[in-house]
Amino acid sequence: MREELRRKAGEAWAFRTRVEREAARRFARLAAAIAAFDADSPVPALMRQAAEDEHRHAALCADLSALYGQPAGASAEDAAIAPGSLAPRAAVLYEVVASCCITETESVATLTTLLAEQLEPRVERVLREIAGDEVVHGRIGWAHLAREASISDVSFLSPWIPAMLAGTVDEGLFAAAGADLESRELLRHGVLPHSLKRSIFVGTLEGVVFPGLEKFGISSLPARQWLSNPAARSQLG
Ligand SMILES: [Fe+2]
Ligand SMILES: [Fe+2]
Secondary structure: OHHHHHHHHHHHHHHHHHHHHHHHHHHHHHHHHHHHHHHOOOHHHHHHHHHHHHHHHHHHHHHHHHHHHOOOOOOOOOOOOOOOOOOOHHHHHOOOOOHHHHHHHHHHHHHHHHHOOOOOHHHHHHHHHHHHHHHHHHHHHHHHHHHHHHHHHHHHHHHHHHHHHHHHOOOHHHHHHHHHHHHHHHHHHOOOOOHHHHHHHHHHHHHHHHHHOOOOOOHHHHHHHHOOOHHHHHHOO
């Protein structure tokens, strides 16, 4: 494998290690927050299990990043991401929708696409193990959203979906990428070419996430405008 590609693959797996660690901390925090206002909810226990899954994922990703010569650092941030104007319970719902309904659903789509490719055996084992868990993590989010929607109006989230999406994607996703980021050679090491990443992201929003949100009365119109409007996207970062 060329040194340049090896480095790119290592960086991608080191990045994933960090994302998994952050997810572990977020799940633990959200589990405690939900238990505090909804004692009968099954969601906190599921989230604590999910936090353990994410620790396991982080270890698997760290092994791969080391294998590609890029040891992952130990750091993981856990900042609450909801806007300060939301009341605490609404802020938790914001985070659950952003991190489970959107991010975990997108993650499943990415993993499914990768698993259809010819993969290095070690990469395939890791992706397969992670994919099974992320499906469950996505469902935890939809379960919490359904529970909240059954007792209150959740349509207030609609104008916040663009900010959630902006927080999910890396800035460059909608820009053209250099030839190195479009390389299909990286696919077998678990890294998607840039343009494929973008089409999966948008396709999953339109096919799964938006219809899912609409079921709970959360309009996808602001999010669709954000997707189709580069100026709106650059404003949100
Ligand atoms: Fe994970
Ligand atoms: Fe997850």
